[in-house]
Amino acid sequence: MTVPRFTIRAAVTAALAEDLTPLGDLSAALLPPEARAQAEFVVRTDGVVAGLACADETFAQVDPAIACWWAVADGQAVSAHQVLATVTGPLASVLTAERTALNFLGHLSGIATQARLFVDAAAPLRVWDTRKTTPGLRSLEKAAVRAGGARNHRGNLSDWVMFKDNHLTALGIVEAVRRARDVWPGRTVHVECERLSQVVEALEAGADALLLDNMSPDEIRACVRVANEHAAAAGTRRALLEVSGGITLQTVGGYADTGADVVSSGSLTNSAPVLDIGLDITVH
Numbered sequence: 001m002t003v004p005r006f007t008i009r010a011a012v013t014a015a016l017a018e019d020l021t022p023l024g025d026l027s028a029a030l031l032p033p034e035a036r037a038q039a040e041f042v043v044r045t046d047g048v049v050a051g052l053a054c055a056d057e058t059f060a061q062v063d064p065a066i067a068c069w070w071a072v073a074d075g076q077a078v079s080a081h082q083v084l085a086t087v088t089g090p091l092a093s094v095l096t097a098e099r100t101a102l103n104f105l106g107h108l109s110g111i112a113t114q115a116r117l118f119v120d121a122a123a124p125l126r127v128w129d130t131r132k133t134t135p136g137l138r139s140l141e142k143a144a145v146r147a148g149g150a151r152n153h154r155g156n157l158s159d160w161v162m163f164k165d166n167h168l169t170a171l172g173i174v175e176a177v178r179r180a181r182d183v184w185p186g187r188t189v190h191v192e193c194e195r196l197s198q199v200v201e202a203l204e205a206g207a208d209a210l211l212l213d214n215m216s217p218d219e220i221r222a223c224v225r226v227a228n229e230h231a232a233a234a235g236t237r238r239a240l241l242e243v244s245g246g247i248t249l250q251t252v253g254g255y256a257d258t259g260a261d262v263v264s265s266g267s268l269t270n271s272a273p274v275l276d277i278g279l280d281i282t283v284h
Contacts, residue, residue: 012057039094119149163192209240240262
């Protein structure tokens, strides 16, 4: 998932602390220490997998004696009943790690699956995520978005300058763009627009990208025409046009031929259903 190892380690450490503080796994502590487990991660429904490194890290932190062999990789499409991995190790340790590993794997695979559905439905529009992520898990969730074939919007508020409607209430579009160019001259300037008149204003102010919020496909087409005409007249590259606001899997296809560049949706991360994955265990 190309996430720094320390990020994965910290997320898993926090998750295990929720399960094991203060006295550890009381149930697993009662099991015979010699009992061994052989288990398989099995997906119950079709989807796209992500989060394998988090499952590996969970096993490593609980007990280095647990071994996991993956038959798949992040971003791979899988089918119902497919075996994703084989796990062996002390039964008590495997049971202690089971839920945390599954929580990461199911959650992140659910995001990757949702992202893949959006990518397929929105083509040829590119699909972006948003900052509507689970606190503390943004890097992992955005990696899962990439595993599903979509792309990342801003990672955080420091990535570039983005003026939403509440910023513009205080500054106005022209002054907002002017200040951004003055204070952060090397940063992309992204402006939210709710109507065509704001699009014209943002283009003339020199914004690099426009977020076209809560507009119909026909309204988007009108904005694209205006942006194309502005770029042609100025002899410059057209501002990037992002479609956003209430976009769902059911509606995104209606924007595919509008001429916009990207579509973004918080639902990729904040409401993706968990991919149903189980760990089927055999005791030896």
